[in-house]
Amino acid sequence: MRTANKIAEDYIAVWNESDSGRRRKLMEATFIGGASYVDPLMRGGGIAEIDGLVGAVHARFPGLSFSLVGPADGFGEHVRFSWALGTPGAAPIVKGTDFVVCTDGRIASVVGFLDLVPDAA
Amino acid sequence: MRTANKIAEDYIAVWNESDSGRRRKLMEATFIGGASYVDPLMRGGGIAEIDGLVGAVHARFPGLSFSLVGPADGFGEHVRFSWALGTPGAAPIVKGTDFVVCTDGRIASVVGFLDLVPDAA
Numbered sequence: 164m165r166t167a168n169k170i171a172e173d174y175i176a177v178w179n180e181s182d183s184g185r186r187r188k189l190m191e192a193t194f195i196g197g198a199s200y201v202d203p204l205m206r207g208g209g210i211a212e213i214d215g216l217v218g219a220v221h222a223r224f225p226g227l228s229f230s231l232v233g234p235a236d237g238f239g240e241h242v243r244f245s246w247a248l249g250t251p252g253a254a255p256i257v258k259g260t261d262f263v264v265c266t267d268g269r270i271a272s273v274v275g276f277l278d279l280v281p282d283a284a
Numbered sequence: 285m286r287t288a289n290k291i292a293e294d295y296i297a298v299w300n301e302s303d304s305g306r307r308r309k310l311m312e313a314t315f316i317g318g319a320s321y322v323d324p325l326m327r328g329g330g331i332a333e334i335d336g337l338v339g340a341v342h343a344r345f346p347g348l349s350f351s352l353v354g355p356a357d358g359f360g361e362h363v364r365f366s367w368a369l370g371t372p373g374a375a376p377i378v379k380g381t382d383f384v385v386c387t388d389g390r391i392a393s394v395v396g397f398l399d400l401v402p403d404a405a
Contacts, residue, residue: 201360201362202359203359203360236397238323238324238397239322239324241322241395241397243381243383243397260364262364262383262395264395274362274383274385276357276359276362276364
């Protein structure tokens with residue numbers, strides 16, 4: 164079984180992978196096929212849709228990367244962790260906290276909340 | 285529809301109600317009948333079991349009360365908020381962050397994480 168930190172690290176690695184072929188492989192190792200994702204801005208069901216959401220974020224924020232903020236915390240099938248999006252070494256432009264439910268060590272659902280959002284352009 | 289803050293306030297009111305008859309009424313107004321609750325220490329399914337968990341916390345921590353820490357945050361059917369348990373005016377002895385999914389404005393599931401736990405006695 165993955166630990167809470169491993170789940171969080173693998174999840175962040177998916178979000179940071181800009182190569183669609185490699186990302187799909189990471190996703191298949193990390194998510195169950197019918198995984199769901201929802202945050203205040205977007206939602207998707209299944210690996211293909213979630214992959215599309217990740218690709219859209221890469222298109223919107225090219226060159227930025229996600230990192231974990233602090234340790235992940237988990238019990239049973241439940242994991243929570245906080246993350247930041249930004250240019251390494253600079254203040255993050257988006258921060259959030261995600262809540263994950265796993266099934267057999269893979270991510271079955273993600274509910275994401277935003278802790279810091281950029282001012283509207 | 286209840287706002288995120290109203291959901292959080294009603295939920296905290298349930299946890300603070302020591303009278304079992306009044307608490308059951310509050311619970312029926314706040315939770316769906318088949319609601320689920322899980323945190324690192326306990327779990328329950330349905331209002332009667334969750335009511336039992338709340339009663340057990342009152343028995344363990346008599347005279348202490350729960351309060352919200354900061355504003356609740358929500359989107360769609362999802363709500364998160366942080367809370368503290370302690371004697372009013374003193375430093376809290378337990379803190380946590382709960383993630384709630386609602387159905388038609390009532391709580392359908394709660395996943396609770398602990399942010400501060402007392403040292404083992």
